[in-house]
Amino acid sequence: MPPVDRNNPQRADSSDSRMSIMEFMREFPDDAACLRWLWRERCSEDGEHAHCPKCERTRKFHKLTEHPAWSCDTCGHHLHPTAGTIFHKSSTSLQLWFYAMYLMASTRCGVSAKHLERELGVTYKTAWRMANLIRNQLMTQDGDEPLSGDVEVDETAGGGKTRASDRRKGRQHVIAKMSRRPTIWGAVERGGRIRVEVVRSRGTVDVEGALFEYVLPTSMIFTDEWLGYTERVGSRYIGHRRIRHEDRVYVSGSVHTQTIEGFFGNLKNGIRGNYHSVSSKWLQGYLNEYAWRYNRRVEPKRMFSDLLLRAAS
Secondary structure, three states: OOOOOOOOOOOOOOOOOOOOHHHHHHHOOOHHHHHHHHHHHHOOOOOOEEEEOOOOEEEEEEEOOOOOOEEEOOOOOEEOOOOOOOOOOOOOOHHHHHHHHHHHHHOOOOOOHHHHHHHHOOOHHHHHHHHHHHHHHHOOOOOOOOEOOEEEEEEEEOOOOOOHHHHOOOHHHHHHHHHOOOEEEEEEEOOOOEEEEEEOOOOHHHHHHHHHHHEOOOOEEEEEOOOOOOHHHHHHOOEEEEEOHHHOOOEEOOEEOHHHHHHHHHHHHHHHHHHOOOOOOOHHHHHHHHHHHHOOOOOHHHHHHHHHHHHHO
């Protein structure tokens, strides 16, 4: 007798997943099942009764045969579960939309549109549009509470490392090249949440402006020796501690920026490995995606369900 039933595979109890691919296919076997889930989640708890805006009361609805909508039994008013969502006016199957969200929530390094194209069997244009909508409308940082406690703050240049040919031309040439790259600013609570934004430059106005906006004054701030953070930081917060990387000092007791630099390292490795290059126009969306997963790292089993609920809200 084999230890498992090969005809009915089950997710192992030790698995880090909340929903395996077998469970996904059982719960969402086709477009109709996804549409029914969306109908129940957005309009009707019992699947039959919903509030009719035309009757202005709860009525019984029935599913239309040829359209992804339900009709009121009393007045004939139609309710469309996909209206107002990223699925609105999309001819792509809801099952493929749900599977794309499943893949983007299950990965830790990101999923390229080219990979979605291969997995879903759609065109590259469709795969890119799906990933872009999921990333920019569902995986957002909007509405998060300000950071507090011990907060590490740092900034980095997007676009990867400078080329050896640029470094051979001297420091000033490297500085000029780096100044044309987008600046990524980040702040992270030790053991908590992160916030990352694309800012205009590494200047004081931009980096301190982001700091004052996203971090509560009751926090202790940790930065490197960058002069963009002035004495105003120490006066507006409980304290401001610096670590001098120029002196090859990276940790001094509790003073370090290892957490935020670790996130930047994972972000750049993920972009370089999966996307190869990201334009400044879409960079914020990719930052949101990585921050969204980072802020849910403690409960990875909830990622897909949270993404589905965001799509339905």
